[in-house]
Amino acid sequence: MNVDRVAKALRGVAGDKAVLTAEADRAPFLAEWRGNYTGEAPIVVQPGSVDAVAAVVRCCAQLGVPVVPQGGNTGLVGGSVSGQAEVVVSLNRLNAVREVDAINFSLCVDAGCTLAAAQAAAADADLMLPLSLSSEGSCQIGGNLATNAGGVSVLRYGNARDQVLGLEVVLSDGTLLSALQSLRKNNAGYDLKQLFVGSEGTLGIITGATLKLAPAPEARLVLWLALDSHAHVLDAYTRFRRAFGATMAAFELVPDIAVDFVVRHIEGARRPADAPVHALIELHGGRAEIDRDAVLAAVSDAVDAGALRDAIVADSDRDQAALWAVRHNISDAQRPEGASIKHDIAVPLGALQAFIKTATERVEALVPGVRPVCFGHIGDGNLHFNLSQPLDLDREAFLARAPALTRTVHEAAQSLGGTISAEHGIGLLKRDLLATQVGPVSHALMRRLKESLDPDGIMNPGKLL
Numbered sequence: 001m002n003v004d005r006v007a008k009a010l011r012g013v014a015g016d017k018a019v020l021t022a023e024a025d026r027a028p029f030l031a032e033w034r035g036n037y038t039g040e041a042p043i044v045v046q047p048g049s050v051d052a053v054a055a056v057v058r059c060c061a062q063l064g065v066p067v068v069p070q071g072g073n074t075g076l077v078g079g080s081v082s083g084q085a086e087v088v089v090s091l092n093r094l095n096a097v098r099e100v101d102a103i104n105f106s107l108c109v110d111a112g113c114t115l116a117a118a119q120a121a122a123a124d125a126d127l128m129l130p131l132s133l134s135s136e137g138s139c140q141i142g143g144n145l146a147t148n149a150g151g152v153s154v155l156r157y158g159n160a161r162d163q164v165l166g167l168e169v170v171l172s173d174g175t176l177l178s179a180l181q182s183l184r185k186n187n188a189g190y191d192l193k194q195l196f197v198g199s200e201g202t203l204g205i206i207t208g209a210t211l212k213l214a215p216a217p218e219a220r221l222v223l224w225l226a227l228d229s230h231a232h233v234l235d236a237y238t239r240f241r242r243a244f245g246a247t248m249a250a251f252e253l254v255p256d257i258a259v260d261f262v263v264r265h266i267e268g269a270r271r272p273a274d275a276p277v278h279a280l281i282e283l284h285g286g287r288a289e290i291d292r293d294a295v296l297a298a299v300s301d302a303v304d305a306g307a308l309r310d311a312i313v314a315d316s317d318r319d320q321a322a323l324w325a326v327r328h329n330i331s332d333a334q335r336p337e338g339a340s341i342k343h344d345i346a347v348p349l350g351a352l353q354a355f356i357k358t359a360t361e362r363v364e365a366l367v368p369g370v371r372p373v374c375f376g377h378i379g380d381g382n383l384h385f386n387l388s389q390p391l392d393l394d395r396e397a398f399l400a401r402a403p404a405l406t407r408t409v410h411e412a413a414q415s416l417g418g419t420i421s422a423e424h425g426i427g428l429l430k431r432d433l434l435a436t437q438v439g440p441v442s443h444a445l446m447r448r449l450k451e452s453l454d455p456d457g458i459m460n461p462g463k464l465l
C-alpha cells in the first residue's frame, strides 16, 4: 500500500483530523487486550459521521485497500487486529445517542456509542438496555452486534442478536443500508440485519442500531449459593429456574479456586462462603414478580433437601455489588497467578457435567498440576474453561502446551454437541477451526455470502473465514 497516497485520499473524504498516521496516535488501535496479537495498520481513520464512514469505505474500495472495523477493541479473538496493508476504521467518534423512544421501548444509537453510555441513556428514561458485559465501559454497540455478544443477562433477555430491531450498515462498496426501523414485527423478506449480527466486520460496517429496551427492574435480589459439586449446581439451576421463572436473569458458576484468586488479589474482596463450588443468581423484575418470602422458602426447601449447603440472599445494592464483584473480578484475579489459556465453549445443559469432568481429566493428564478455573454463564451452557499454569511449571513451558490443551478442550465440547465459540466470536484465533465446528455445508454457504456481499474481499479479510 502506498501509505501517503491512501492517507491523502482519506483526508480528502474524512477530514484531516480523522486520519492518524503517527505511530503514537495509532498505538492504542494496534494493541490487543490479551496481548496475543499486535496490529500493524499504517493508517487509522476515525470518521465523524455516517456519510464519512461511507466515503471512507468507498475510497478504500476504489483504491483496493482492505478495512478493519474497530469498536472498543475489547474483543478476545483478534477480530479487530489489522495487517500492514490495511486501514483501521474506528467508530470512536460516531458515538451519539440518537433517540430514546419510551413509548416503543427502544433506543437508537450510533455504533460507536459505548455499551455503558447506551445503558445510561436507557436508565435516564427509567428503562433498561439488557445487555451487560464486564467490558461495558469500553466496548461499543457496533462491536457488541458484530460479535453477537452475550454476557450476564442472556438467560432472561437473550444475547445482542435478540436486542436488535433495526440496523444501519455501510456495505463493502460504500453503499449505505438504512434499515433502522423500530418494529417488533416485520416479516418483509429476508431479515438482512441479522446477517450483519455476529459477522465480525467481514460483511459491512455497522454505523447505527435500534435496540429493544426493557422496563427497569423495580426489584432485585442476588443469591449466592454454596454447593457441594457440579451435579448440585445443575440441580440448583433446574430447581430455581422452575421456581423463579422469567425473573431469573443470571445464573453464574464460580469455582472455589476463583474465589481464592479473587480474595488473594483483589483489594477489599471477601469470601462469601466455604464450599467446593458456588453459584450466583440474580433475580429481577417488577415489584409484583419478586416475592422475597417465596424466594427464602425455595432456598430453605433446597437446603432441607440436601441440594444446597447454604445460601446468602442479598437485598441491598451494596451487598449485591460485593457478590457480583467476586464474579466480575475472576479474569483480573487470574492474571497474577501466571499464564492462563482461555476457552469460551458452550454445551447443552444436560452435557455440562460430562464436559467439566472429561475436560478436567484430560487437561490434568496432559499437564499435571494445571489449575482449571471453570466459570461463567452456566445458565446458558457457556463456560470459560480457563487454565491457570501449574505452580511448579515455568510460564513458557506451560504456554507451549496451549495447542494440545485447547484441542483437548474443544474436542470435549464438540463431542458433546457443543461449540468452541459461545460468545466471543471466531476472529483470527479460531478461524481455522470454524469449518470443523459448523461443517462443510454451512462453511461453504458462509463463504458464498461473504463473496456475494464483499466480492473484492476488502471487509476485515482473514477474519472468521
Ligand SMILES: Cc1cc2nc3c(=O)[nH]c(=O)nc-3n(C[C@H](O)[C@H](O)[C@H](O)COP(=O)(O)OP(=O)(O)OC[C@H]3O[C@@H](n4cnc5c(N)ncnc54)[C@H](O)[C@@H]3O)c2cc1C
Binding pocket: 033, 068, 069, 070, 071, 072, 073, 074, 075, 076, 078, 079, 080, 091, 111, 112, 132, 133, 134, 135, 138, 139, 140, 141, 142, 143, 144, 145, 146, 147, 148, 149, 150, 151, 152, 200, 201, 202, 204, 205, 206, 207, 331, 423, 424, 427, 460, 463
Ligand atoms: C474484561 C472483558 C470482559 C468481557 N466479557 C464478555 C462477556 O461477558 N460476553 C461477551 O460476549 N464478550 C465479552 N468480552 C469480549 C468483548 O468485550 C466483546 O466481544 C465485545 O462485544 C466487543 O466489542 P468492541 O466494541 O470492543 O469490539 P472490537 O473488539 O473493536 O471488535 C470486535 C469485532 O467486531 C468488529 N467490529 C467492531 N465494531 C464494528 C462495527 N461498528 N461494524 C462492524 N464490525 C465491527 C471488529 O472488526 C471485530 O471483528 C469481554 C472482554 C473483556 C476485555
